[in-house]
Amino acid sequence: MPSSLTGIPTEFDVIVIGGGPAGATTAGLLAKRGHQVLILDRERFPRYHVGESLIPVVMAPMKEMGLTERLEQRGFERKYGGTFVWGNEQAAWDFSFVDGGDYPFAYHTRRADLDSVILDRARELGAYVVEDATVKEPVEEDGRVTGVRFTVRGGKETYEARSAMVVDASGQARVLTRKYSEIDWHDKLRNVAVWTYFDNCERLPGDQYSNILVEGIENGWFWGIPLDKGTISVGFVTPSTVAGESDQGLEQLYRDEIEKTTKLKHMLRDARQSAGFRSARDWSYTNQTVYGKGWAAVGDAAAFVDPLISTGVALATTAGSILSRVIDKVLQYPEIEETALKRYATAYLSFFNEVRSFVERFYDRSLMKEDYHKLAQSVIDPEQKNTPANDFVTLLAGLRGKHLALDITVDDLVPETPASASASASAEN
Incomplete structure (x- = not known):
């Protein structure tokens, strides 16, 4: 029987493979809700990663994590918009986040610093973190993922940890999705x-x-x-x-x-x-399956889109926030697991595919600036409730508050208790 690491339990509510933005956000918010969570990452933080430019939708999960003031204190440079040299005239044109979305700015960051801030916050919120830990394989029982086996750098021993749920946030290593899912490469973005x-x-x-x-x-x-x-x-x-x-x-x-x-x-x-x-x-792909019995994937382990509009960290942390809410309910009501995880997967991949569709079409550089604005409107606002220019900025800001996936709930799946049924009846009367 594999032994345990000093001071680390062997039983958890959730094990998260990967301590990057997706994994640390998912784990931190689950720990914040009172669950016992283990994060395993194969690197020692701070570690290098590309993807330094953020978009405003990232500010919402950072607020949930209690990190907005800390990001400012770290001196990350504020990003208020962007400049494109793009289109058939190759003329420069700008956009400003003030014109769309709930937050007027995001940040440019050194990812080694940003990722360490998020992982450290997950620790503060109560998550156990083991760095230099390589997950070798999932533990399976009767077709269900019930834990993982892992090694730590410099040692030969294999350790085993068990949990009710395992989250694959291992990035492009895709520890679980590589085993349980086929992958679709997006040929237009190869x-x-x-x-x-x-x-x-x-x-x-x-x-x-x-x-x-x-x-x-x-x-x-x-x-x-x-x-x-x-x-x-x-x-x-x-x-x-x-x-x-x-x-x-x-x-x-x-x-x-x-x-x-x-x-x-x-x-x-x-x-x-x-x-x-x-x-x-070959950056752009989607896994055909992002959940299964006892597991779910988040961030790059689930899907990744070309970096043209800087969506990587924003999609990862937003999805981590969504998944933490879903798993919180699944842990309380295991009978809703299949339906709840399917709802998460459908909503998340719908959100992802809208962004991907826009990026693919944005690569057509034969258009004028106004055409790109109209393209954004056709993707997120076909009823034309806002101006094309506003829709363009809203999409580039990350669609916060503009997409159902960002406000997913599974509360309706929770079975009624006698007390809640009585309260509901009293409210109706």
Whole structure:
């Protein structure tokens, strides 16, 4: 029988595989509701991760976690909007979060710092956290996931922990979804990204100072994300076919393509590269199944969309908030598990697919700015209750309060008790 780690129980209400934003948010909010939760992450935080630019919908789960003041105190730079060099005229145009959504800003962050803040908060809320822990396999009983087996770095022993529910928040490692689900790759978004960092960069002028820059060129697009002072993250996203045809490799392709930009090249004219290159391939996918008996997936372990509109952390933490509410009810009323998890999966993937549909269509750079506004309206506001420009910003802000998936409830699935039935009857009378 595997032994336990010092001070760590072997029985939990929920085990969460992965301590990134999705896992830490899910675990933290479940712990906040009084459940015993274990987070297992294969890395030691702070650890590097790309995806530094956030959108305002992230502020809602951060508020639930009690982190909004802490994010401000950490000195993360506020992000009030963005600047596109996009469309058939290749002219620069801006958007501001003030024009749509519930929050007028988000942040640009160093993800190592942000992710540590969220994971530390999950600890404060009562979650057990084991870092340097690699989950080897789920524990199964009669077709149900009932726990996990894991190892810790530097040791040979295999440990086992049991729980009523297991959450796969392992990112693109997809510890459970790789085993229990087929994956659908989105062919229109089969891209390669290569990125690095620069110091001594010039910033965008005036009101654009804190904007993310997204600049399209013939073979793809660049992001420019201001992190602090003169440092920016600069990445190039291009179709896999273009990357595969390059004879000189991704790094030289990156350098060659920067020379074709306008605003970005100007920002980098006196810059110094301050880090090596990193790359990622085939980013956009959806798992066909994101839940099963005793388990559910959240964040990148469930689905991931191209980084064009910076949805990664926002989708992950929003989904973590949703899933925490659902699992809270499932733990109290196990009989609703199948229906409740199905409702979560349907709502979450519906939300994800609307974002993905917009991104796919946004890649058509033959349009004018106003056409992109109308495109957003067709996706989220077909009844045209708001202006196209407002709908565009609302979508880019993350649709907070504008999509049913963000307010999912399973309270109606909870069986009536005699007391609640009596109270309901009295209210009707």
